[in-house]
Amino acid sequence: MNNRLRTRGLQEAASLIVMLLLIIFVMSQLTDVFFTARNLRNMMLEVSTVGIIAVFTTMLMISGGLDLSVAANLALAGVIIGRFQADWGILQAALAAVGVSTLIGALNGFLVTYVGINPLITTIGMLSAARGIALVVADGLTLPVFDLTGEATDAYTLFHQLGEGEIAGVPLPIVIMVVLLIIGMLVMQFTTYGRALYAIGGNADASRLAGLSVRRYRMIAYTLTGFSAGIAAVLLTARLYAADPKAAPSIELTVITAVVLGGVSLAGGKGTLFGTVLGVLILTTLLNGLRLQSTSTELQNIAQGLVLLLAVGLDQIRTRNINWLKWLRTTRALPAGQPASNGGN
Amino acid sequence: MITLRKATSLFLATAIIGAAAVPFAGVIAQDGECPTAQDSYVIGFANLTEDIVFTQLVREGIEGAAAEAGNVEIVLADNRLDGATALANADNFIAQGVDAVIEFQTDEAFGNVIMSRFRREGIPVIAIDIPMPGATFFGADNYTAGLLAGEALAAWANENWEGGADALLVLELPQSGPVPAARMQGMIDGIQDNLETPVAEEAIYLLDSKNTQEESFNVVSDILPSIPDAERILAVTINDGVALGVIAAAEAAGRGEQIMVVGQGADPSGQEEIIKEGSRYLGATGYFPELYGYQIIPAMIDILECRPVAPSVYVNHEFISAENVCEFYGETELLAEFCAE
Numbered sequence: 001m002n003n004r005l006r007t008r009g010l011q012e013a014a015s016l017i018v019m020l021l022l023i024i025f026v027m028s029q030l031t032d033v034f035f036t037a038r039n040l041r042n043m044m045l046e047v048s049t050v051g052i053i054a055v056f057t058t059m060l061m062i063s064g065g066l067d068l069s070v071a072a073n074l075a076l077a078g079v080i081i082g083r084f085q086a087d088w089g090i091l092q093a094a095l096a097a098v099g100v101s102t103l104i105g106a107l108n109g110f111l112v113t114y115v116g117i118n119p120l121i122t123t124i125g126m127l128s129a130a131r132g133i134a135l136v137v138a139d140g141l142t143l144p145v146f147d148l149t150g151e152a153t154d155a156y157t158l159f160h161q162l163g164e165g166e167i168a169g170v171p172l173p174i175v176i177m178v179v180l181l182i183i184g185m186l187v188m189q190f191t192t193y194g195r196a197l198y199a200i201g202g203n204a205d206a207s208r209l210a211g212l213s214v215r216r217y218r219m220i221a222y223t224l225t226g227f228s229a230g231i232a233a234v235l236l237t238a239r240l241y242a243a244d245p246k247a248a249p250s251i252e253l254t255v256i257t258a259v260v261l262g263g264v265s266l267a268g269g270k271g272t273l274f275g276t277v278l279g280v281l282i283l284t285t286l287l288n289g290l291r292l293q294s295t296s297t298e299l300q301n302i303a304q305g306l307v308l309l310l311a312v313g314l315d316q317i318r319t320r321n322i323n324w325l326k327w328l329r330t331t332r333a334l335p336a337g338q339p340a341s342n343g344g345n
Numbered sequence: 346m347i348t349l350r351k352a353t354s355l356f357l358a359t360a361i362i363g364a365a366a367v368p369f370a371g372v373i374a375q376d377g378e379c380p381t382a383q384d385s386y387v388i389g390f391a392n393l394t395e396d397i398v399f400t401q402l403v404r405e406g407i408e409g410a411a412a413e414a415g416n417v418e419i420v421l422a423d424n425r426l427d428g429a430t431a432l433a434n435a436d437n438f439i440a441q442g443v444d445a446v447i448e449f450q451t452d453e454a455f456g457n458v459i460m461s462r463f464r465r466e467g468i469p470v471i472a473i474d475i476p477m478p479g480a481t482f483f484g485a486d487n488y489t490a491g492l493l494a495g496e497a498l499a500a501w502a503n504e505n506w507e508g509g510a511d512a513l514l515v516l517e518l519p520q521s522g523p524v525p526a527a528r529m530q531g532m533i534d535g536i537q538d539n540l541e542t543p544v545a546e547e548a549i550y551l552l553d554s555k556n557t558q559e560e561s562f563n564v565v566s567d568i569l570p571s572i573p574d575a576e577r578i579l580a581v582t583i584n585d586g587v588a589l590g591v592i593a594a595a596e597a598a599g600r601g602e603q604i605m606v607v608g609q610g611a612d613p614s615g616q617e618e619i620i621k622e623g624s625r626y627l628g629a630t631g632y633f634p635e636l637y638g639y640q641i642i643p644a645m646i647d648i649l650e651c652r653p654v655a656p657s658v659y660v661n662h663e664f665i666s667a668e669n670v671c672e673f674y675g676e677t678e679l680l681a682e683f684c685a686e
Contacts, residue, residue, distance in 0.1 A: 033440055033441050033442075036440055038436075038439065038440040039437070039440040042433065042436040042437055042440055045433070045436070046433050049429070139519075140519045140522075141454075141522050142428065142451075142452040142454040142455070142522070143454065144454045144457075146457075236429055239429075239432070239458070240428050240429060240432060240455060240458055241454075241455075241457055241458045242428060242452070242454035242455050242458070244427070244428050244451075244452065244454075244455075246426070246427070247427065247428065247429065248427075248429065249425065249426070249427055288437075291422060291434070291437060292437065292440075292441065294419075294420050294421040294422070296395065296421075296423075297394075297395040297396075297423040297425070298395070300423075
């Protein structure tokens with residue numbers, strides 16, 4: 001990475017940190033509850049589901065992919081646990097759920113990379129199919145997930161610990177999210193696979209000519225995104241003691257908003273997991289603060305929508321390298337004599 | 346091996362037994378003091394969703410009742426029809442230090458985990474419509490509510506269609522489990538037990554409304570061509586919006602005169618349809634969501650001040666038709682003109 005790109009990356013991260021600190025400051029002024037240990041813990045637990053999926057969605061989007069089916073995939077994995085816990089055992093059902101989610105991710109990857117269907121169409125189709133299958137598997141009901149027979153107490157205790165357990169006072173879902181995040185960062189920074197995702201997202205044709213297996217790398221990225229939906233489903237089901245075929249409504253939009261806000265380009269090739277962490281934290285902090293204020297749902301939706309628009313707008317500016325002075329001059333907002341700097345480049 | 350249906354029933358039974366097995370007033374200390382009694386209270390209200398009229402009316406009623414009480418501040422949250430959101434809201438209420446919670450959440454399956462949080466903190470809960478273990482129940486008597494509508498529709502058919510019907514469309518909501526199912530069963534029983542000639546089993550069509558007007562329009566539009574000879578069609582629906590979809594579909598098919606519909610809710614959209622001249626919406630069982638708060642807030646204050654409260658408080662349902670709508674809603678802006686005539 002050359003110095004100019006590194007400098008720009010640092011500037012973007014700095015601006016996100018400033019935005020996050022500003023939101024934290026405003027929210028802490030509005031309510032005393034915001035900075036309590038309990039609220040911070042709640043907030044981090046809320047982050048964990050979105051965060052786990054966001055880690056792998058970041059990697060996918062950097063490679064130029066997109067997955068809108070993660071919420072439906074998560075819901076399907078949850079009901080697989082609920083439906084088959086009695087037949088297979090809870091831990092085996094959880095493993096099967098992660099397996100099914102991973103397969104769905106792989107199928108998305110196959111359809112996009114090998115069959116050549118547009119990622120948007122592929123994953124919207126998968127969204128619809130997975131949600132429908134989830135409703136069929138669950139018979140339309142929310143399924144309780146606990147030891148109904150009293151014969152597998154230890155396994156259930158272990159399972160529910162995944163959602164409710166703690167390590168040194170930190171909830172296990174958060175620990176798992178952080179571990180996955182660190183692994184993701186190491187992969188993106190220090191492995192051929194990570195470098196390849198940037199290259200493929202930046203220019204797939206050039207990457208192919210350079211000998212990279214674009215299809216294989218993208219396929220892996222889709223598969224891992226499916227895997228993350230499965231992991232998130234296990235943690236959520238373990239915490240809720242129930243599996244809902246309608247679970248995680250619109251979580252894919254929250255994930256994409258956070259990822260794009262964090263600096264990942266919709267066009268691929270740009271972004272970092274650190275930026276995604278900041279994006280997730282900004283979004284979660286904002287929504288948590290609004291909820292603590294008893295802000296109406298409409299305003300929360302508006303806030304989230306505006307953040308998404310802001311994120312996409314910033315992405316467009318970054319992608320197109322807009323020279324603002326030149327733009328202002330062409331729109332006659334500035335006199336013709338003023339020199340245009342090269343600021344956008 | 347335990348079946349899914351058994352598991353659901355077992356869970357529901359656990360929830361209801363749990364709800365019945367706890368004290369229904371705040372715990373009085375040994376010195377006779379009521380430790381939860383205060384001059385003023387902060388009560389959390391987590392609404393089912395803010396996207397439908399019924400729940401908006403519930404929220405407005407609770408806010409109105411709190412204002413009337415004078416010493417109650419309401420902290421609002423939206424469960425967005427989602428268990429994870431309901432759990433997050435419960436955690437937020439605890440962080441905010443609320444004195445009590447009114448919980449209107451989506452499914453009894455989430456009740457255990459949510460209630461375990463509140464029990465640990467000693468926070469009393471009133472659960473609306475969905476029983477939760479350890480919470481005082483407030484809400485609809487779903488089967489009775491259904492029965493009222495079914496009986497009214499049967500009475501209408503006895504009077505106008507010689508006591509019979511060629512088809513019965515049941516616009517249900519299977520995905521939401523036993524609560525709406527009890528409502529639908531009540532309507533079917535109300536018709537079959539009171540119609541002079543019950544509808545033949547094979548002429549009863551169970552249709553998934555998905556709780557939306559659009560979907561009910563679609564499924565009824567699909568079914569009508571398959572019953573071309575049915576000239577007397579009865580329809581029972583899960584709520585007003587679904588009823589409007591059914592009527593629109595029948596009218597679009599040119600068969601408006603062949604159908605008569607009842608529903609549940611009698612919210613403003615339903616009332617508007619009920620009072621239309623020649624309406625095919627006979628009426629709907631009223632739930633009076635706007636009045637929930639005026640029963641719930643005083644009950645919650647009683648719990649907080651250690652006065653006994655019944656374990657389950659049910660809404661007094663009434664079947665609302667064009668004949669009696671003015672008794673209940675005559676003072677509303679919507680019906681002012683109609684009721685003045």
